[in-house]
């Protein structure tokens with residue numbers, strides 16, 4: 001079947017993400033989507049094993065979200081938040097404050113994850129500036145990923161964040177390994193002692209480093225970071241853009257699972273259930289109070305045009321309704337349990353380094369860079385959309401994926417990896 005005209009005519013004009021355009025494997029034209037399924041323009045149906053970059057937690061076109069967005073479109077699609085207010089943003093802010101632990105009560109909206117992290121970094125730096133202290137650097141971690149803009153690149157893994165490529169253009173941060181033991185914690189404490197007062201805070205993806213290769217760590221790491229932040233008077237920023245909003249199954253947010261209260265949290269990806277771009281940076285009362293002043297220059301100096309977009313906020317409110325009315329966390333745990341069983345046969349295959357599952361995240365890690373096109377094509381042939389990167393083939397299915405969906409995904413992963421593995425075996 002021939003590709004549609006919009007595709008053939010538009011192809012040379014669309015610059016794709018993270019893609020060498022010279023050798024690009026043609027993207028698949030999608031006609032529609034519903035639930036866990038994508039329908040391609042040639043009629044093929046694929047189960048989306050990665051929820052469109054981890055966002056589409058309730059599946060595509062959940063009627064409750066669809067109706068909320070349609071209703072909003074008819075009354076108020078968007079209005080600026082500078083000087084004007086609307087119901088969806090105010091309701092969403094109140095609900096997020098209620099869901100997050102402790103006094104994480106002050107919500108600043110933006111439109112993408114990277115910007116939410118930018119805002120968190122700016123908030124932290126300006127918090128100290130308002131107190132008359134110049135502290136603009138951050139402690140961050142190898143394997144971390146916080147976005148693609150310049151400030152966020154600076155707190156990403158140095159290799160993945162291309163620190164050397166953009167040397168001179170990026171802020172120089174202090175990048176270390178995540179502390180996993182008491183000795184690591186003590187060593188990090190000594191390092192922080194040396195760096196003293198130049199640091200504004202610590203930026204970390206709690207419990208799972210996502211784009212850095214789906215690497216897990218224990219609550220201990222986050223508890224250690226909280227202790228270090230307190231001892232050295234640093235702000236602790238949890239970037240929950242990937243793990244927040246149910247992905248880990250045990251609670252809505254990683255900070256709750258770890259029993260640690262950060263000073264600032266960022267959310268995006270699943271916030272609107274994968275429907276519209278929206279992000280939030282949520283600060284504790286102490287941080288917010290650091291901006292209350294008679295000096296106009298002490299106001300948080302940020303304001304994206306589309307912040308708090310009404311349709312995005314309507315989608316997010318509808319998404320939170322679904323977390324309340326449907327057993328999403330239990331479904332997430334069931335997906336995890338099934339993945340744990342079904343991915344296990346990949347362990348021990350030649351070329352396979354690790355198989356691991358946390359929440360609804362299933363990972364087969366290879367001992368070398370993944371042959372992405374080969375693995376992806378094999379999964380597509382088996383009716384599953386996955387996008388391997390670095391050394392992993394992973395799935396982050398929609399949290400509504402049923403047993404059949406999960407089995408299809410996991411079996412496609414194991415089959416793709418074992419075929420490849422047979423090919424490389426001596």
Ligand SMILES: *Cc1c(COP(=O)(O)O)cnc(C)c1O
Nearest residue numbers: 112113114145146147210241242
């Ligand atoms: C995806 C992601 C971001 C960046 O979000 P964008 O919406 O792509 O800008 C930041 N932090 C984490 C942890 C992410 O997973």
